[in-house]
Amino acid sequence: MAITKVCGIETEYGISVLGSPDANPISVSSVLINAYVSEAAGRVGWDFETESPGNDARGFSFETPVNVEMETHLVNTVLTNGARLYVDHAHPEYSSPECISPRQALMYDKAGEEVLKRAMKASKRFMPPGQEIVVYKNNSDGKGNSYGCHENYMMDRSVPFAKIVKQLTPFFVTRQIFCGAGKVGTEAPGSQGAVRFQLSQRADFFEEEVGLETTLKRPIINTRDEPHADATRFRRLHVIIGDANVSEISTLLKLGSTAIVLSMIEDGMLDEVELQILSPVYALRKVSFDPGLKATVDTTDGRSMTALEVQWSFFDVAKKYFERDGIPSVGTLEEVTELLELWEDTLTSLESDPMALRRRLDWVAKMNLVDGYKERHSLGWDDPKLAAIDLQYHDIRPEKSLALRAGLETLLDSKEVGAAVFEPPKETRAYFRGKCLEKFGDSIAAANWDSLIFDTGKDPLRRVPMMDPLKGTFNHVDGLIQKSNSALELLEGLGA
C-alpha cells in the first residue's frame, strides 16, 4: 500500500528594491524576513540595527514566542504554522510545513504568499524614503538566472530509486502542460529569438536527466537524499522541476497529480506501462516551446506522442487506481475525487480549447494577457512591455499583480488562508513544532524539520526527535501541550 503522501512546497521568491536596483539581495532578503518576524511578534519599535543577520546564531532564540533561529549564519526562522522562512541563495524562501494532502499543501503555499505580502508591508519602515522591497513569485529574471520552487513528497524507502526515475520522468516532462507558469521568450542557450512564448518558466534551465545538483546542470529528477525523517522507512522526494504557480488550480493539479503518480509507482500500477521518453531533456524543452500543444516526443519503443497523450496515459491508470480503493494516500475520498475531475477536465479542455482555461492555468492566463496586449498595441514579440507583463504577472502586491487581474478561479477561503499563516496543520508533526513555538518559544533553542531542542534553563539542552512526519499531530500531543505549564512539564509528559 502506498504511504501517505505528506507533502509541501518551498519557494524562493524573486526580490528587488524599487528605487535601488543595485541593492544587495542578501541584505534586502534579511531585512524583509526580520521585518516580518518583528511585526508578527508585535514588537513595534524593534531595533533592527541591533540584530545582525550575519551572526551565527546557533541555538540562540529571538526571545519571542513566534520564532527561533535555526542553525545557520543567515536569517532563518520557524513560524508558528510550522513553516520555515529564511534567506537562501540571495532569495527569501518560504518552506511550507509538512501537509497531509495536496489540498492542504495548496493552502499552506498560499499562506506563504500571505506571509511575504505582510513582510513587504512590514519592511517599509526599515527602508530609506523612496525605496520599497517587492517580491515576485516566479522562477527567472529573463536574463538566464533561475531560482526554484521545489515540491517534497514522502515516499516509501523500499521503492527502488531507479524505478521512480524510470516511471516518473515521462510524467515530469509533460505535466508542464497544466502546471507551467508561462514565459515570454526563452533563456535556453542557442534558442533565443526562436521562441515567442513557452509553457514553463523552468524548462530552459534543465540539462540532466538525474542528478544531485540544484543550482547548476539541473536534473529532471533530483537525487538529494535528505529525508528529514527515519531514513530506514522514508524517502523525501525532492522535486526541483516545477514552476512557482500563482494559480490555485495549477498548484493543486501539480501537487495532486504528482502525489497520485508517486502512489501508483509505490503500488506497482505503472510496472506494466511501457512508456519511456527518448532524450527527456530535449523533450522537456520541445514540449515547453509549443503552446499549441502539438509537439510530439519520441518514446523508446518507437512511438511519437504529444504531451497530452502522455498525460492521458497516466490519467487512465490513475482512474483505474482510484476505482480500487479511492487513493487514500493522497487525501479524503472527496479530495481525490475533486482532483481526478479537475485533472480530467483540464486535459479535456487542453485538447479541445486551451484558451477556455485562461481563468484556471497560469500559462494560459499569461498568454491571454500577452497576446491580447500585443494585438491591441501592435507590438513585436521583443517589445519590453510583453516581458514586463510576464514579470508583473508574478508581483504578489495586490495593487500590482496581473495574475490577480486575470480573474483566476480560486479554491480556497481567504479566512482559512489567513488562519494558516499562524496555525499549523493538525495532521502532521508540524503541529508539534508550531504549537511548541507558540507556547514555549522562550525555551526552544533550535528547531529543525525532524527535531526541537529545548533549553529549560538548568539541564543540558534536550532534543526531542520527530522522525515520523505523521507523529506529533493534534491528536497525539494537543492534550499534553494544553496541560503543560512549562517546557519542563512538556518534556516530562513526553518522557523525553
Add this chain to the structure above:
Amino acid sequence: MVEREQKRKSQTQRDSEELHEEDVQAKNESAEKLKADLDDLLDEIDEVLEENAEEFVRNYVQKGGQ
C-alpha cells in the same frame, strides 16, 4: 488508452451535435462578451503596468538560486 480515446471521441461528438443545435446568435453574443472582457482586462493592464517597461525589465536582475 484506446478505450479512453473512444470515450473522449464520443463525448466530443455529443458536444458538437449539441453545439449545432445552439442558437448561432447566442454564440456571437458570447464571443462579443469574451472580447469585451478582454478589453476591460487590457484597459486595466494599461493602468497598472509599470510605466517604463524597458527600465523595469532591465532592472530586474536576480542572483541564481536553486
